[in-house]
Amino acid sequence: MVKIPKKHLQERLFELYFNKVEEENMNILDILDKKEKQETLTKEELKFVVDGYLNGTIKDYQMSAFLTEIDLLGLSDEETINLTDIMLNSGEILNLNIDSVVDKHSTGGVGDKTTIALAPLVASLGVKVAKMSGRGLGHTGGTIDKLESITGFQTSMSLENFKNQVNEIGIALVGQMGNLVPADKKIYALRDVTGTVDSIPLIASSIMSKKLASGASTIVIDLKVGDGALVNNIDEAKQLANLMVKIGKNNHKKTVCVLTNMEEPLGYAVGNSIEVIEAINTLKGEGPDDLTQLIIKLGTLMVANGLDLPENIAEEKIRENLYNGKGYQKMIEWISAQGGDIRKISLARHTKKVTSDQDGYISSISALKIGKLSRKLGAGRLNKDDKIDLTVGIVLNHKVGDYVHKGDTLATIFYNEKTITNEEILSCFTFSKDEVEKPNLIIDIIK
Numbered sequence: 001m002v003k004i005p006k007k008h009l010q011e012r013l014f015e016l017y018f019n020k021v022e023e024e025n026m027n028i029l030d031i032l033d034k035k036e037k038q039e040t041l042t043k044e045e046l047k048f049v050v051d052g053y054l055n056g057t058i059k060d061y062q063m064s065a066f067l068t069e070i071d072l073l074g075l076s077d078e079e080t081i082n083l084t085d086i087m088l089n090s091g092e093i094l095n096l097n098i099d100s101v102v103d104k105h106s107t108g109g110v111g112d113k114t115t116i117a118l119a120p121l122v123a124s125l126g127v128k129v130a131k132m133s134g135r136g137l138g139h140t141g142g143t144i145d146k147l148e149s150i151t152g153f154q155t156s157m158s159l160e161n162f163k164n165q166v167n168e169i170g171i172a173l174v175g176q177m178g179n180l181v182p183a184d185k186k187i188y189a190l191r192d193v194t195g196t197v198d199s200i201p202l203i204a205s206s207i208m209s210k211k212l213a214s215g216a217s218t219i220v221i222d223l224k225v226g227d228g229a230l231v232n233n234i235d236e237a238k239q240l241a242n243l244m245v246k247i248g249k250n251n252h253k254k255t256v257c258v259l260t261n262m263e264e265p266l267g268y269a270v271g272n273s274i275e276v277i278e279a280i281n282t283l284k285g286e287g288p289d290d291l292t293q294l295i296i297k298l299g300t301l302m303v304a305n306g307l308d309l310p311e312n313i314a315e316e317k318i319r320e321n322l323y324n325g326k327g328y329q330k331m332i333e334w335i336s337a338q339g340g341d342i343r344k345i346s347l348a349r350h351t352k353k354v355t356s357d358q359d360g361y362i363s364s365i366s367a368l369k370i371g372k373l374s375r376k377l378g379a380g381r382l383n384k385d386d387k388i389d390l391t392v393g394i395v396l397n398h399k400v401g402d403y404v405h406k407g408d409t410l411a412t413i414f415y416n417e418k419t420i421t422n423e424e425i426l427s428c429f430t431f432s433k434d435e436v437e438k439p440n441l442i443i444d445i446i447k
């Protein structure tokens with residue numbers, strides 16, 4: 001038994017007593033009132049709300065009022081840091097017992113298959129990747145769904161096997177594991193139906209509490225900005241990035257945010273199995289320019305931070321393993337370690353081409369609309385429990401800035417039972433007679 005010195009015991013009892021008295025004096029109405037007056041909430045008050053919501057003493061309607069106040073009035077950085085800490089400690093915190101694990105997170109986009117190529121590429125250079133990913137919801141896809149389109153690939157395993165695989169081959173990627181951040185699970189579900197998903201401090205605390213709970217020492221975040229992303233506006237994206245970096249630093253984790261363009265889909269493929277094929281081709285050195293550029297940038301930051309190398313050396317190494325086949329070899333090793341066979345990826349039974357009805361430069365391809373059409377084909381979910389078709393989707397033939405002639409193929413639709421019309425695809429494109437500059441993929445890097 002651990003002996004607690006008498007003096008410490010008295011101090012601890014005093015502390016517990018006063019906290020209890022303070023808690024007994026707290027109530028949700030006073031906290032709502034205080035927030036409405038824009039006074040700063042203490043950590044104890046925030047904890048009172050989060051714990052109360054988790055244990056049911058604070059009701060959905062009271063929590064909705066609280067989240068709406070935050071959405072309208074914001075939180076100070078200190079309040080956000082405290083809220084993150086309270087959420088982080090609401091459940092298990094993984095202790096991987098592995099040195100220097102690097103995590104990568106995307107805030108979600110259309111055609112975002114980055115992790116599937118990036119994770120094995122950095123692992124091929126000795127960076128440990130122990131990653132948990134999510135499923136798709138709404139118009140954005142999820143890495144776990146995409147990986148399940150590889151026959152045999154297992155997206156769950158015990159924590160022990162997860163750690164063993166990371167130690168043995170340097171990479172493991174599974175769905176959510178353990179009881180990490182239950183507060184976020186419950187609060188996020190309520191945010192989703194109360195129009196409070198887009199609050200910057202709520203997004204920052206939600207993402208960072210989950211990243212901190214999953215045990216990595218370096219966190220690289222791909223913060224998507226644009227019509228197909230959670231954040232549409234660059235100023236708000238910068239604010240969110242600065243806040244997440246500050247929360248990371250406060251928790252002694254190296255945190256880097258890369259702001260990237262999500263006005264048009266990433267790469268050409270949008271779906272599940274077709275995105276995996278594009279990710280595989282990228283590690284064979286045959287990927288789309290934008291996806292390849294993103295993997296080089298994120299990979300450089302993961303390797304530089306994970307292995308403590310200058311960025312120029314990290315970038316050289318990433319480029320080397322992208323083009324010498326070592327990244328691809330690591331991908332095969334990883335996928336077969338999790339039971340998958342990359343030769344067995346199914347595609348939809350039917351395809352149809354959509355051709356351009358005009359000549360001109362492509363001036364936009366709405367990521368949001370393409371994401372919604374892919375969902376309409378069955379590739380995505382409207383509700384968490386919807387079943388999806390992993391084989392369907394849309395493969396674009398062009399990117400913004402390309403010139404097309406009337407009759408050129410703009411996209412190919414991969415479909416089974418559900419289909420979409422050519423007009424629906426055409427409505428995602430706009431054209432210009434004047435030359436259109438290709439947009440910059442990397443908007444900013446905040447660290």
Ligand code: URA
Pocket residue numbers: 107197202203204206207230
């Ligand atoms: N992703 C999250 O995990 N949380 C948010 O609040 C938004 C996006």
